[in-house]
Amino acid sequence: xxxxxxxxxxxxxxTYAMVIxxxxxxxxxxxxxxxxxxxxxxxxxQLVPICVYIVMAVSLNLTVGISGELSLGxxxxxxxxxxxxILVSQWLLSAFPETNLELVRLLAALxxxxxxxAIAGVLIGIPxxxxxxxxxxxxxxAFGEIIRNLLNCVYFSFEGANLNFSFLDPNLPGNIVINGxxxxxxxxxxxxxxxxxxxxxxxxxxxLNLINSxxxxxxxxxxxxxxxxxxxxxxxxxxxxxxxxxxxxxxxxAGALYGLNYSTVQAAKFKFDTSILVLVFVVLGxxxxxxxxxIAATVLTILPEMLRxxxxxxxxxxxxxxxxxxxxxxxxxxxxxxDSLKGKIFKKSVKEGDKA
Amino acid sequence: MIQFLSYxxxxxxxxxxxxxxxxxxxxxxxxxxxxxxxxxxxxxxGAFICFSATQYLGVPALVGVLLSVAVCTVLGITIERLxxxxxxxxxxxxxxxxxxxxxxxLQNIALLIWGANPKSFKSVIDLxxxxxxxxxxxxxxxxxxxxxxxxxxxxALTQFTSxxxxxxxxxxxSEDRGAAELMGINxxxxxxxxxxxxxxxxAIAGVLLCSAxxVLMPTTGAMPGIKxxxxxxxxxxxxxxxxxxxxxxxxxxxxxxxxxVSTELGDALVFAVLIxxxxxxxxxxxxxxxHEKV
Amino acid sequence: xxxKYKREPVxxxxxxSHGILPERDVLSRPVLETRNLGIDFGGLHxxxxxxxxxxxxxxxxxxxxxxxxxxxxxxxxxxxxxxxxGTILINGRDTAGMNTxxxxxxxxxxxxxxxxxxxxxxxxxxxxxxxxxQIGYSxxxxxxxxxxxxxxxxxxxxxxxxxxxxxxxxxLADHQAGSLPYGAQRRLEIVRALATNPSLLLLxxxxxxxxxxxxxxxxxxxxxxxxxxxxxxxxxxxxxxLVMGIxxxxxxLNYGRVIAKGTPEEIQNNPIVIEAYLGxxxxx
Numbered sequence: 031x032x033x034x035x036x037x038x039x040x041x042x043x044x045t046y047a048m049v050i051x052x053x054x055x056x057x058x059x060x061x062x063x064x065x066x067x068x069x070x071x072x073x074x075x076q077l078v079p080i081c082v083y084i085v086m087a088v089s090l091n092l093t094v095g096i097s098g099e100l101s102l103g104x105x106x107x108x109x110x111x112x113x114x115x116i117l118v119s120q121w122l123l124s125a126f127p128e129t130n131l132e133l134v135r136l137l138a139a140l141x142x143x144x145x146x147x148a149i150a151g152v153l154i155g156i157p158x159x160x161x162x163x164x165x166x167x168x169x170x171x172a173f174g175e176i177i178r179n180l181l182n183c184v185y186f187s188f189e190g191a192n193l194n195f196s197f198l199d200p201n202l203p204g205n206i207v208i209n210g211x212x213x214x215x216x217x218x219x220x221x222x223x224x225x226x227x228x229x230x231x232x233x234x235x236x237x238l239n240l241i242n243s244x245x246x247x248x249x250x251x252x253x254x255x256x257x258x259x260x261x262x263x264x265x266x267x268x269x270x271x272x273x274x275x276x277x278x279x280x281x282x283x284a285g286a287l288y289g290l291n292y293s294t295v296q297a298a299k300f301k302f303d304t305s306i307l308v309l310v311f312v313v314l315g316x317x318x319x320x321x322x323x324x325i326a327a328t329v330l331t332i333l334p335e336m337l338r339x340x341x342x343x344x345x346x347x348x349x350x351x352x353x354x355x356x357x358x359x360x361x362x363x364x365x366x367x368x369d370s371l372k373g374k375i376f377k378k379s380v381k382e383g384d385k386a
Numbered sequence: 387m388i389q390f391l392s393y394x395x396x397x398x399x400x401x402x403x404x405x406x407x408x409x410x411x412x413x414x415x416x417x418x419x420x421x422x423x424x425x426x427x428x429x430x431x432g433a434f435i436c437f438s439a440t441q442y443l444g445v446p447a448l449v450g451v452l453l454s455v456a457v458c459t460v461l462g463i464t465i466e467r468l469x470x471x472x473x474x475x476x477x478x479x480x481x482x483x484x485x486x487x488x489x490x491x492l493q494n495i496a497l498l499i500w501g502a503n504p505k506s507f508k509s510v511i512d513l514x515x516x517x518x519x520x521x522x523x524x525x526x527x528x529x530x531x532x533x534x535x536x537x538x539x540x541x542a543l544t545q546f547t548s549x550x551x552x553x554x555x556x557x558x559x560s561e562d563r564g565a566a567e568l569m570g571i572n573x574x575x576x577x578x579x580x581x582x583x584x585x586x587x588x589a590i591a592g593v594l595l596c597s598a599x600x601v602l603m604p605t606t607g608a609m610p611g612i613k614x615x616x617x618x619x620x621x622x623x624x625x626x627x628x629x630x631x632x633x634x635x636x637x638x639x640x641x642x643x644x645x646x647v648s649t650e651l652g653d654a655l656v657f658a659v660l661i662x663x664x665x666x667x668x669x670x671x672x673x674x675x676x677h678e679k680v
Numbered sequence: 681x682x683x684k685y686k687r688e689p690v691x692x693x694x695x696x697s698h699g700i701l702p703e704r705d706v707l708s709r710p711v712l713e714t715r716n717l718g719i720d721f722g723g724l725h726x727x728x729x730x731x732x733x734x735x736x737x738x739x740x741x742x743x744x745x746x747x748x749x750x751x752x753x754x755x756x757x758x759x760x761x762x763x764x765x766g767t768i769l770i771n772g773r774d775t776a777g778m779n780t781x782x783x784x785x786x787x788x789x790x791x792x793x794x795x796x797x798x799x800x801x802x803x804x805x806x807x808x809x810x811x812x813x814q815i816g817y818s819x820x821x822x823x824x825x826x827x828x829x830x831x832x833x834x835x836x837x838x839x840x841x842x843x844x845x846x847x848x849x850x851x852l853a854d855h856q857a858g859s860l861p862y863g864a865q866r867r868l869e870i871v872r873a874l875a876t877n878p879s880l881l882l883l884x885x886x887x888x889x890x891x892x893x894x895x896x897x898x899x900x901x902x903x904x905x906x907x908x909x910x911x912x913x914x915x916x917x918x919x920x921x922l923v924m925g926i927x928x929x930x931x932x933l934n935y936g937r938v939i940a941k942g943t944p945e946e947i948q949n950n951p952i953v954i955e956a957y958l959g960x961x962x963x964x
Contacts, residue, residue, distance in 0.1 A: 100479060157665050164421065164478075165664055168619050171612070172657035179654035198648055211650070236823050243822030243829065244812065244836070251798050251809045258796035261758060262876050263784035263813045272819060302612065306486055313483045346494040352487035353469055360476035360484075 042238050045321045049234065052328075053227045060223070072335050080331045081226025082288045085233045087311035087323040089280035092237050094309070095318030096246065097273035098253030099159070100167040102305050103174025107278040108285035109181055109300035110150045111143030115286025116214045116295065117186060118142040120207050123218055125191035136220045139286045140229065147282020150177070151275040159270045174305055181297035182211045213296030214289065221291035229287055230324075233280050237320060240276065249273045314355060388522040393645045394638060399529040399598060401637020402536035406591040407614030408621070408629035409543065410584030416560040416624030417580045420478060423485040424465060425588060426611015427492035430604060432458045432589030433596040434500055437507055447510035454589040462585025463578050471574065489608075496604040504603040507596035528597045535594060539587060540630050547626065552579060560624060613640070613653075616660050622673025631671055636660075709772045710735050711787070711880045711912040712757070717766035718936075719756055726752045727936045730766070734880065734929075737906055739913045741927035743920075743947075745956060749936040750916045751793055754882050757914075758790050759783040771879060785813060789878035791869040793885050793916075799858025803849065803868055806857045807840040810875025815839060843871050846908070847901060863894045867901075874909065881905070883915040887922050895919060899926050924948065932956065 056077065059069040086108060093101045119139040122131060154173045161169055187194045189204035196202055200210055208214050240246045248269045251259040260266055289295045311330055315322030333351075337344035358364045407429060414422045435454035439445050445453070469488050473481050513527035547553035558566040559576045567573050595610060596602050613636060621632025639659055644652030663671060710733045717730040727749045734740050742750050755761045757768060759780045768775045770786040778786070798806050817832035844850045847867040852860065857868060866886055873881055886902070887895045899922055906913055917923050923930060924944040932940040932947060934956040940947060947953055 094479075100482075157661060161664060161668055164415075164623075165619065165668060167421075168616065169661055169664055172616065172660050175612075176654045176657050179651055183648065183650045198650070239823045239825060240819070243819070244808075244817060244832065245819040245822050247801070247805055247809050248812055250801065254798040254800060255796045257760065257780075258792065258798065259809070260760075260780040261784060261790050261792075261796075262810045262872060263781050264809065265781055310483060310486065313479060317479065342498055345490065346498065349487050349490035349494055353484055353491065356480055356484040356487060357469070357472050360480040361472040362475060364472070 041321070042242075045234060045238065045324070046231075048321065049227075049230060049324065056223065072338075073332070076331060076335060077223040078221050078226045078287065078291045080328050081223065081230050082284045082291075083308065083311065083327040083331050084230050084324050085284035085287075086281055086308045087315065087327040088230075088233050088237055088320055089277045089284070090308050091312045091315070091318065091320060091323045092240070092273055092280075093277040094312050095316075096237075096241060096253065097249050097270060097277075099270065099274070100163070101170040101274075101277075102167050102302070102309065103154075103170035103172070103177075104277075104281055104308050105300040105302070105304035106154075106170075106174035106177040107147040107150060107281035108288065108304070109177060109297055111147040111282025111285030112289030112295055112300070113181060113184075113208060113214060113285075113297075114146040114282070115139035115143035116217050116289045117207065119220060119290060120214075120217065121188060121191075121193060124188040124205065132220060136225060136290065139220065139290055140283045143282040143286025143289075144279040145282075147285065148275050148279035150282075151278025152271070154278075155271050155274045159267065159274060171302060171305070174300075174302060178297045178300060181213075184208055185210055211296070211298075213294060213298075215294050217290065217293050217295065219290060219293060221287050226287060229283060233283075234320070236276065236280065241320075245269065245272060310352060314352070388519055392523050393641050395523075395525055395529060397638030397641035398634055399532050399637070400641060401617075401634035402532045403591050403595045403598070403633075404610065404614045404617045404637050405536055405630045405633025406539060406587050406594070407610060408618040408633045409539070409626065410588050410591075411615045412618040412621075412623050412625065412629045413556070413580050414584050415618065417556055418466075418470065418577050420470065420481045421485060421615070422470075422581075422584075423482065423611070424488035424492055425584065426607040426609075426614070427489050427496075428458055428462060428465075428585050428588040428607070429592035429595065429611060430496060430602075430607030431461060431492060432592035433507060433602050433606065434496060434505075435589070436510065436593045437505060437596070437602055438500075440508065440510065447512075451510060451590070451593050454593060455586045458589035458592075459582045459586040462581040462588070465585075466578055466581040471577075493604045493608075500604065502603065504601045507600040507602045509597040509600065510593055511597055526598075528594070532594045532598065535590065536630070539590070540626065543583075543626055552576070556580060613656065616657065619670055620660050620663055622670030625670075625672045628670055628672035710769075711738075711771060712914070713769040713772075714757070715767045715769075717753075717756060717763055717768060719752065719761055720764045725936055727756065727933075730756075730933075730936075730938060732931055732938075732941075734912050734914055736879075737910055737912055739902065739906055739915070739926055739928050741923040741930040742914060742916045742933060743918075743923055743930060744933035744939075748933040750933055751884060752936075753933070754790060754884055754916065757783070757882060758788055784876055784878075787877075787879035788882065789873035789876045789880070790882035791866070791873055791884055791886060793888070795862075795865050795869060797857045797865055797869060797872075799856070801857055802853065803844065803855050803857050803860070804837070804840050804853040806868055806872050807843055807875050808836045810843075810872040811836050811839055812876075814875065814877055840875070843875055846874070846905065847871060862889045863891075866890070867898075870901075870905075874905065878911060880912045880914065883913060883917075885916055885918065887917055887919045892921075895922055898922070902926055 056069070058064065059067055060074070062068055086104060090101065090104045093099050116139070119135045122135045122138060158166055158169050158173065183198045185196045185200055185202050185206065186208040187202040187204040187206040192204070194202045194204055207216065248259070248264045249272065251264055252266050252269055256266060311327040312323055314330065315324070315326030334344055334348060337347055340347055358368055407425065410425050411422065414420065414425070432454045435457045436450040439450035439453050440447055465488055469484050470481060473484060509528055511527050511531045515527060516525040516530065517523070518525065547557055555566070555571045555576045556579065558569065558571055559573055563573055592607065596606070614633065617632035617636040618629050619632070620636060621628030621630070636656055640652050640656045643655035647655060667673070712732065712734040714730055714732045718728045719726050730753060742753060744750055752761065756763050759775060759778055759782070770783065770788055773786060775783055775786065798809060815832055815835045817828040820826070821828045841850045841853060844853060847870070849864065849867060849871065852864065857865065860868065866889070870883065870886065883902070887898055890898060902913060902915070903926055905911070915927070927944060930942065930944055930947045931938055932953050939956055940950045940953050942950070
């Protein structure tokens with residue numbers, strides 16, 4: 031079996047092309063230039079969340095697929111990014127009320143979300159990365175829950191450019207922005223589909239370029255065989271940390287975008303369930319397969335909407351689909367049946383291809 | 387001081403429930419090497435079965451409990467046969483995701499049958515309250531029964547795994563599945579048995595949990611499930627005494643944390659303690675050390 | 681069996697007492713020196729009182745019956761295990777408290793008895809990972825494709841192909857490492873270890889699973905590597921043709937203790953070694 035270098039390049043090209051074409055199609059549908067080619071209201075509302083979940087899935091795939099650490103607390107980084115991003119954006123609004131700095135505020139929010147989540151990533155990574163396997167998974171889960179609990183106790187308010195903060199005490203002077211369990215309130219929405227698209231592209235550049243570089247190879251070497259990687263002088267702690275922190279930073283940026291897409295955001299939004307949901311995207315899209323993560327995140331974010339007509343049964347169907355897909359793709363017997371079925375369907379086209 | 391004792395008793399009571407759930411997690415992990423995320427939802431199903439039996443069918447509480455144990459045992463075996471057995475050779479991550487799917491499935495089935503509105507669970511234990519220190523310390527019968535049930539289950543299970551043939555088979559499979567198979571142990575039957583025991587215990591835990599905290603809805607099992615799993619890891623996953631120690635400590639920390647630190651931070655405290663324990667002793671309090679061969 | 685490859689000229693200088701070949705090149709610092717090295721596994725002395733000196737460009741063999749502690753010695757030298765007693769000097773530097781990565785940076789590289797390649801990656805990428813500390817550029821320039829990325833990648837590519845050409849494997853560069861035949865995988869592990877620019881190469885059963893023809897080739901290549909890179913080689917091997925054929929000095933281990941040291945001729949005629957391998961001869 032050959033692994034051509036060009037294969038990874040062309041693979042990346044397809045990934046970028048797919049994202050850009052999808053974006054242009056959506057823009058076309060949004061503009062309504064072509065009659066009959068329009069987007070439903072509910073789907074319009076899903077555009078930013080789709081971008082957010084793509085970034086979440088791709089960044090989690092960096093941890094789970096490329097670095098090989100099972101993380102169950104990815105939503106924790108998202109929430110840190112969301113709250114810090116909202117805070118910065120709202121503070122800029124409060125400090126400079128006259129100027130119209132929407133783009134600056136959005137960029138500042140994304141950058142802050144990324145940086146704060148990266149810091150959280152370092153702080154959490156130091157203890158977490160000492161552990162392995164299922165233990166690492168349970169500790170990331172624990173950290174995710176701790177972050178959510180802490181955010182439930184945080185209060186922020188503004189008086190002009192002044193920032194007031196308290197822990198557990200809801201009585202703050204001025205205009206309250208983050209209100210404990212009530213979450214961030216009165217958020218000025220800044221997120222747009224275009225911003226989401228740019229963030230997705232940025233994420234892809236970072237993750238795909240990282241994978242195809244010296245550091246990425248070191249990360250994958252550690253995943254494949256830690257002892258061998260150490261024996262050739264690769265600093266295991268450094269590169270596990272690198273992957274973990276980059277993944278956290280990207281999740282933080284996704285969180286910032288997510289936070290600025292709604293007028294209120296509660297920490298409860300970033301529960302353990304959200305971490306699990308993103309993990310499901312990653313696994314269904316294929317561990318380590320970035321394009322798969324993008325497709326899975328998109329399809330599975332839209333799917334519940336499409337199943338809306340099934341009413342109460344939709345999440346039931348969703349769960350059954352998940353189990354069946356896992357069984358079919360992972361059971362040796364079912365898998366071979368599926369492959370032979372595929373073979374029968376595609377046989378014809380393959381033969382024609384050979385003749386040509 | 388009396389106040390503290392009262393919290394402590396509540397903590398031990400909650401911890402006993404965690405310990406019973408943790409046993410299910412721990413045994414399944416030890417033998418099938420998988421995180422059965424649906425375990426928490428089996429608890430919820432167990433509580434609902436008992437609730438429906440006593441409320442709608444009007445059967446006595448004890449019959450309700452037995453019925454719920456029976457249903458959950460069958461449910462556990464069914465889940466294992468349908469969803470996990472086909473994935474014996476798959477990666478642990480694939481099994482984990484399937485378990486998550488199973489968890490969602492159970493929650494949504496419960497949602498369809500019983501609806502989203504919280505049900506008020508009527509305690510199955512009605513023996514009055516033990517009053518000590520002239521009314522200052524009140525211990526409910528739920529607490530006493532929970533703790534007693536925990537102790538009985540632990541003793542029974544320890545005896546089962548060390549004395550009976552099936553129990554020994556379980557230990558053998560958890561040590562080395564391949565070698566156990568070569569020795570003529572029916573691995574599939576052993577794993578089914580483990581799920582049966584774990585799920586039966588989950589039903590008991592569900593009834594006990596809802597007797598003490600009587601709010602019942604489709605997501606009731608999720609959080610206690612995660613905490614019990616934490617307890618299992620805390621005590622050393624795969625170990626029966628570990629589940630006991632982990633569960634009780636976790637319950638006590640949670641109740642004391644909520645009482646003395648802050649209600650919001652009780653859960654955070656639980657998880658923080660877990661992290662500290664794993665960092666100091668990476669395989670849990672009573673876990674075994676694992677070496678990697680080079 | 682006769683010595684196949686020519687030994688370096690011998691310098692007649694007073695020798696440190698623990699060298700296998702005491703006369704070799706003692707003017708320069710030895711590549712490896714261990715003093716009273718030992719490790720306990722829960723009371724069991726897996727290796728005890730292990731003293732060894734390996735000079736520059738020396739090819740030495742570490743032999744002994746199964747379970748004698750040979751691989752444990754490798755794990756001690758590469759700091760996979762921390763010794764419970766004694767010291768290890770690599771190029772004259774004490775490695776106390778160091779980890780595997782630091783030991784590698786000091787100049788010690790190894791292969792594994794049970795092959796540990798990065799099986800899902802290409803052959804070239806395996807070698808590039810070995811070049812990690814030799815040809816570097818920062819993560820940031822990797823992510824944003826700065827000029828140093830392109831320069832580093834080009835250099836890595838050239839050096840990787842160059843190294844692969846030692847075993848004539850440059851045409852396999854794009855193949856998946858895990859799909860290579862067994863012998864090629866062993867050779868790739870050697871190339872990967874060489875990529876880290878070591879001064880001492882540890883080979884753990886390099887000929888295991890190879891046919892006689894491949895073993896013959898391997899012997900030539902080990903000598904070639906020594907000559908080309910001017911490095912020392914310490915190898916564990918059960919194939920006595922290989923050991924007696926290319927090793928200039930041999931150290932025999934049994935039950936974690938050194939029972940004999942010397943040239944191939946000396947070892948072959950040493951009664952203690954024969955006894956360790958074949959058991960005690962019956963009287964009468």
